[in-house]
Amino acid sequence: MSLVVEWRNSDGTVRDRASDPTGELDRWVSTDLDVEDWPMLWSIDPYGDTFFNSRQCVRLGMELRRLARDGSPESALDSILRLVDRCQENPHSVIAVIGD
Numbered sequence: 001m002s003l004v005v006e007w008r009n010s011d012g013t014v015r016d017r018a019s020d021p022t023g024e025l026d027r028w029v030s031t032d033l034d035v036e037d038w039p040m041l042w043s044i045d046p047y048g049d050t051f052f053n054s055r056q057c058v059r060l061g062m063e064l065r066r067l068a069r070d071g072s073p074e075s076a077l078d079s080i081l082r083l084v085d086r087c088q089e090n091p092h093s094v095i096a097v098i099g100d
Contacts, residue, residue: 002017002026003097007083010092018079025080028067038063042095052095057087060095 003026007016020026028044033042040060044050052060061084068077087095 003029003044003099005080005083006040006096006098007087008094008096010094014087015093016083020077020080024067025064025077041067044076044099046099048099050097050099052084052087052097054089054091057084060084061088065066065087 002023003020005018005020006014008014020094028041029044029046035042040052040056040063064077064081064084068081087093088100
C-alpha cells in the first residue's frame with residue numbers, strides 16, 4: 001500500500017502532491033487506531049480516497065505532528081505537513097489522501 005496526498009482546489013485541480021517514501025503513514029493508517037485519540041488519521045481509508053477540508057486540516061496537522069514526535073522520522077512527513085498547512089491557509093481547497 002502506498003498513500004499519496006494531494007492538495008486540490010475546490011474544482012479538483014491538483015495543486016501539489018506528496019507521498020510517504022518511508023511508508024510510516026501507511027503503517028499507521030493500517031493499524032487499529034483509537035478514534036478518540038486519532039480521529040483524522042482513523043478516518044483515512046487505505047483502499048479508497050479520503051478528503052479533508054481546510055478546517056479539518058487543522059486537526060489533521062496536529063495529529064501528523066504528534067505522530068512525528070512519537071517516533072516517526074519527521075522528514076518522512078514534512079512534505080505531507082507542508083500540503084496540510086497550505087490547505088489550512090486556503091479555505092477553498094482540500095487535502096485528498098489517495099489509497100490503493
